[in-house]
Structures are given as structure tokens and as C-alpha cells.
Amino acid sequence: xxxxxxxxxxxxxxxxxxxxxxxxxxxxxxxxxxxxxxxxxxxxxxxxxxxxxxxxxxxxxxxxxxxxxxxxxxxxxxxxxxxxxxxxxxxxxxxxxxxxxxxxxxxxxxxxxxxxxxxxxxxxxxxxxxxxxxxxxxxxxxxxxxxxxxxxxxxxxxxxxxxxxxxxxxxxxxxxxxxxxxxxxxxxxxxxxxxxxxxxxxxxxxxxxxxxxxxxxxxxxxxxxxxxxxxxxxxxxxxxxxxxxxxxxxxxxx
Amino acid sequence: xxxxxxxxxxxxxxxxxxxxxxxxxxxxxxxxxxxxxxxxxxxxxxxxxxxxxxxxxxxxxxxxxxxxxxxxxxxxxxxxxxxxxxxxxxxxxxxxxxxxxxxxxxxxxxxxxxxxxxxxxxxxxxxxxxxxxxxxxxxxxxxxxxxxxxxxxxxxxxxxxxxxxxxxxxxxxxxxxxxxxxxxxxxxxxxxxxxxxxxxxxxxxxxxxxxxxxxxxxxxxxxxxxxxx
Numbered sequence: 001x002x003x004x005x006x007x008x009x010x011x012x013x014x015x016x017x018x019x020x021x022x023x024x025x026x027x028x029x030x031x032x033x034x035x036x037x038x039x040x041x042x043x044x045x046x047x048x049x050x051x052x053x054x055x056x057x058x059x060x061x062x063x064x065x066x067x068x069x070x071x072x073x074x075x076x077x078x079x080x081x082x083x084x085x086x087x088x089x090x091x092x093x094x095x096x097x098x099x100x101x102x103x104x105x106x107x108x109x110x111x112x113x114x115x116x117x118x119x120x121x122x123x124x125x126x127x128x129x130x131x132x133x134x135x136x137x138x139x140x141x142x143x144x145x146x147x148x149x150x151x152x153x154x155x156x157x158x159x160x161x162x163x164x165x166x167x168x169x170x171x172x173x174x175x176x177x178x179x180x181x182x183x184x185x186x187x188x189x190x191x192x193x194x195x196x197x198x199x200x201x202x203x204x205x206x207x208x209x210x211x212x213x214x215x216x217x218x219x220x221x222x223x224x225x226x227x228x229x230x231x232x233x234x235x236x237x238x239x240x241x242x243x244x245x246x247x248x249x250x251x252x253x254x
Numbered sequence: 255x256x257x258x259x260x261x262x263x264x265x266x267x268x269x270x271x272x273x274x275x276x277x278x279x280x281x282x283x284x285x286x287x288x289x290x291x292x293x294x295x296x297x298x299x300x301x302x303x304x305x306x307x308x309x310x311x312x313x314x315x316x317x318x319x320x321x322x323x324x325x326x327x328x329x330x331x332x333x334x335x336x337x338x339x340x341x342x343x344x345x346x347x348x349x350x351x352x353x354x355x356x357x358x359x360x361x362x363x364x365x366x367x368x369x370x371x372x373x374x375x376x377x378x379x380x381x382x383x384x385x386x387x388x389x390x391x392x393x394x395x396x397x398x399x400x401x402x403x404x405x406x407x408x409x410x411x412x413x414x415x416x417x418x419x420x421x422x423x424x425x426x427x428x429x430x431x432x433x434x435x436x437x438x439x440x441x442x443x444x445x446x447x448x449x450x451x452x453x454x455x456x457x458x459x460x461x462x463x464x465x466x467x468x469x470x471x472x473x474x475x476x477x478x479x480x481x482x483x
Contacts, residue, residue: 020463049465112465132464153464155411157275157378160464190464195269200376207268214262226262229255234264241463 009041012220013246014227018191020240029056029113030189030244033063040074042067042119043246045187047133049112049162054104058111061100062093062163070119070126078124078176086169089128093163112162116149116187120179120250127175130168131160134193136204138184138212138249145208147197149173151190160190184212184249191241192231215249274316275378277459278335278368279452280361284388284419285326289348293389293419293443298346300445305343307453314453315339317380317460321364325357326350335368354392358384358399358431362406380459381413385452387440389419391427400430407433417448417479438479447478 017028029048034041044063048055069092070077077085093115094108101108114131129135132151139146152171153160161171186208188196196205214223227245235243281304283297301322308318315338322333327350333341365382372379384403406412416428416437428437440448451474459468 018463020461047464050463051465051467055465114464153378156381158380158459158462158464158466158468162465194272197272198270198376199272199378205268205270207264210264210268218262222258222262225256225258229258229262230264232255234266234269238269240461 008251009036010215010220010249010251011036011041011043011246012223012227013043013045013244014224014231015244016228016231016236016242018240018242019236021242026053027056028242029059030191030242031056031059031063031113032187032244032246033060033067034246034248035067035071037071039121040071040119041121041248042071042117043185043187043248044115044117045133045189045244045246046113046115046163047131047189047191047242047244050158052110052112054106054110055113057100057104058097058163059113061096061111062113062115063117065096066093066115066117067119070117074119074121074126078126082174083169085174086172089172090168093168097163109164112164114160114189115163118185118187118248120185120248123179125177125179125182125185127173129173130165130171131162132190132193134188134197136186136188136208137182138186140181140183143209143212145186145204145212147202147204148175150202151193151197179250182250184215184247186211186245186247189242189244191239191243192235192245194239194241195235211247212249215247273375273377275380275460276319276372277317277380277383277456278319278321278365279383279385279456280321280323280365282323282325282357282361282384282386283346284352284354284390285324285346285348285350286352286390287326287349288390288422289326289419291348294346294348296443296445297387300449301346302343303446304449304453305338305341307450308456309338311453311457311460314457314460318456319368321361321368323357323361323364325353329353329357329360331360331364335364351393352388352390353394354386354388354427355394355396355399358386358396358403362399362402362412365412380462381411383413383415383456385415385417386428386431387417387419388428389423391424396427396430403431404433415452419443438475441478441480444478451475451478
């Protein structure tokens with residue numbers, strides 16, 4: 001029997017409070033989280049809904065607890081059919097949010113956020129996405145970086161879908177596949193995709209590839225500092241919104 | 255913030271420059287004969303103030319796009335949607351009847367056309383606004399215009415501001431266009447206060463983020479509208 005390949009994974013992310021939020025006395029409502037156990041890793045990002053001053057609480061809960069749930073149940077989840085998975089995720093997310101809503105004594109709708117999440121082991125990945133923001137994947141071949149889940153704003157610039165939206169299962173996008181051709185994933189909120197995603201041509205900016213190159217040259221501490229710096233000094237200048245990003249670099253090893 | 259190595263600072267030339275999301279605003283204005291004299295003069299001042307106010311706002315000037323359609327002798331598109339820095343403020347002249355139905359339909363067509371252009375160019379946009387101002391009753395058939403407007407509003411594809419001018423306006427007609435928002439009657443000829451309020455409202459939209467609820471300045475409405483107690 002051959003040895004099982006493990007996945008060596010480095011994960012780093014950053015968030016920055018947007019100028020709109022600073023001006024209106026709101027905290028940063030973007031949250032990121034990650035969880036790893038054994039061979040399974042999960043990264044998650046959520047952007048709290050602008051209509052609620054409590055939505056960062058929902059964003060934090062959903063990224064934290066959902067990433068744990070998915071990692072712990074990855075092998076049960078990854079082979080389920082799409083409709084079944086959507087119902088499971090809806091149920092789990094609502095459990096997380098209702099539990100949090102009870103704890104802070106507010107209506108669950110005020111905990112709404114978008115949600116981007118990707119879990120993987122050495123063979124497979126499972127992705128879910130509701131709302132705006134973008135998920136990208138770094139390919140081993142040709143060092144390419146491509147988007148695998150685009151922002152979903154409905155028709156208007158100031159609308160999107162949330163974890164608490166009525167048509168959650170219709171608007172939740174799921175994807176599964178083989179992770180062997182990939183060397184990393186990137187999740188970004190709309191505050192960052194404003195600068196990194198060409199909406200007309202549906203392509204990612206050269207800066208994304210440059211960010212991935214950092215992983216071959218620098219340690220996580222330096223990359224984290226760089227992400228913090230760039231979110232606060234570069235990306236914030238081009239968007240009024242909060243900015244957040246989380247990246248997982250995958251290296252198959254023994 | 256800690257200084258980092260230069261090679262870790264992202265160069266802005268490696269980023270993309272997406273166009274600013276647009277908010278298309280169509281002013282549909284009664285220029286029938288009854289608007290002659292002081293009403294049309296005040297309306298002209300108000301429209302001029304609106305254009306200037308948008309131009310002077312750092313964010314709205316790249317976001318708001320204004321079209322002006324008048325209805326009097328004929329329905330005229332005085333100003334097409336475009337970059338406000340290159341637009342001239344139109345001069346309105348009063349004459350003729352009140353083909354309101356046709357004017358609203360032209361406005362709805364223009365808004366749809368503009369949205370199509372945005373989609374083709376990869377430009378994000380906010381919900382379009384239609385401002386309908388009249389001092390009388392329509393002299394054409396408004397049924398189709400009403401049906402289209404009401405459908406768009408119920409689908410949350412359009413915001414309408416129906417404003418009545420003077421004592422002869424039929425507010426019930428304006429109400430037909432607006433199932434969600436009660437039409438308001440302008441206080442006297444207070445166009446300038448109305449257009450100042452409108453420009454501030456447009457500025458709020460142009461700064462809004464996904465999930466934001468736009469809260470219009472209800473207190474500010476009191477400066478230009480007659481509000482029934």
C-alpha cells in the first residue's frame with residue numbers, strides 16, 4: 001500500500017476597514033477565517049451587509065464555525081449531490097446565525113453577510129459562494145491564475161445576496177473538483193476585487209500573480225505584513241469599502 | 255504602519271481600473287404653456303443648480319448621469335445621458351400641451367437603452383431614477399406608461415419621484431405612476447430646494463455599498479414639499 005500524500009498548506013490573510021466605514025463610525029465588517037485538521041484545510045471570507053451595524057458579528061461567526069464544520073465533515077460532504085449539499089449548508093449556516101442572534105439578542109437578519117469558502121485535501125476541493133467577492137485558483141500549469149467564482153450582485157451595484165437571503169439555495173453557488181492541478185486558492189471581498197478583477201473582460205489583474213510569487217520568496221510573517229500594508233495603502237485608495245483577502249498555498253508533500 | 259520592502263508594495267499599474275458605477279437619473283419635465291413665466295424660469299434655475307451640484311461633488315460627478323426630457327409642444331430629449339463635465343445645462347421653454355404618457359415612455363426607453371450600454375461596457379450601475387414634474391394633467395393616453403412604470407417599480411428596477419407643481423395639478427394622475435411613493439406637491443415654485451435635495455440624494459446613492467439601505471433625507475423634504483399633516 002502506498003504512502004498517503006499529505007498537503008502542506010500555508011494560509012495567510014488580511015482585512016482593512018474601508019473609508020466609508022471609518023467615516024460612518026462602523027467597524028470593519030469583513031471577516032476571514034481558516035481551519036485545518038489532518039489533511040483537510042478550509043479558508044473562508046465574509047463581508048457583512050451594509051444595512052446592519054452588527055453584520056460583522058454574523059460574518060465572524062459564519063466564517064469561523066462553517067470552516068470548522070466543513071473540515072470535520074469533508075469526507076461526508078464532498079460526494080453529496082449539489083441540491084443535498086445546498087440544503088445542508090443552508091441548515092448549518094442558519095443554525096450558526098440563529099445561535100449567534102440569540103446570544104447577542106438581535107434579529108438574525110442583522111447578521112447577514114456574503115460568504116466565500118473553499119475546503120480541500122490532497123485530492124478534492126469543495127467551494128461555496130453567495131454574493132459578491134471573488135474566488136480564484138492558481139494553476140500549476142503556466143503559473144496561471146483564473147477566477148472560478150465571480151461576484152454576484154444581482155442587477156445593481158449596491159445589491160447582492162446574503163446568507164440570510166430568502167432565495168439562499170437558488171443563489172448559492174457550489175463547485176467541486178480535483179485539486180491536483182492547483183497550487184493555491186484566493187478569496188477576496190468586493191473591496192479588493194474592485195482593483196484585482198477586470199469586470200468587462202472577466203480577468204484577474206497582474207498583481208494577483210505577483211502576490212502568489214511572494215509565497216516562493218518570503219515567509220508568512222512578511223507576506224502578512226505585505227498584505228496588511230497593501231490593503232491599507234493601495235487597495236483602500238481605490239474603494240470606499242472594507243477590503244479583505246485570504247490565500248492558501250498548496251504544496252503536495254509526503 | 256510598518257515599512258515593508260519595496261518589492262512587496264503592489265504597483266498600481268498592476269491593478270485594474272474598473273469604471274465607476276453609474277446612477278442614471280432621468281428628469282421628465284412639464285414645459286407646457288401653463289408653465290410660462292415664473293414657473294419655467296424657476297425650473298430652469300433649479301435644473302442648472304442640479305447640474306452644478308452634481309459636478310461639484312467629487313464622487314457623484316463620476317457616477318451620476320443625467321438625461322433631461324421635456325413634454326410640451328412635443329416630447330424632446332434635451333440632454334442625452336453622458337459625462338456631466340461635457341454636458342451643457344439645457345434651457346427649457348414653455349409651450350404646447352402636456353403629452354406626459356409619451357414623455358414617460360421615452361424616458362423608460364432611454365433608461366433601458368442606457369442600462370444595455372452599461373452591461374455591454376462592463377459598467378456597474380445603480381437602480382435608475384425617474385423624476386416626473388408636472389403642473390397639470392396629461393393630454394395624451396398614459397395607460398401604457400403607467401403600466402410599464404408600475405411593473406418596473408414592483409420589480410424594484412426603478413425609483414420614481416412624482417412631483418406636482420401648483421394648484422391645478424392632478425395628484426391622482428401622478429399617484430398612478432407611483433404605487434410605493436406618494437407624490438408630493440412642490441411648495442410654491444421652490445425648484446431650487448427640490449433640486450438641491452435631489453442632488454444630495456443622488457450623492458448618497460453614488461456612495462452606497464452592497465447591502466446599504468438608502469435613507470432619503472425626510473427632514474430635508476419639508477424645505478420644498480407641502481406635507482399633509
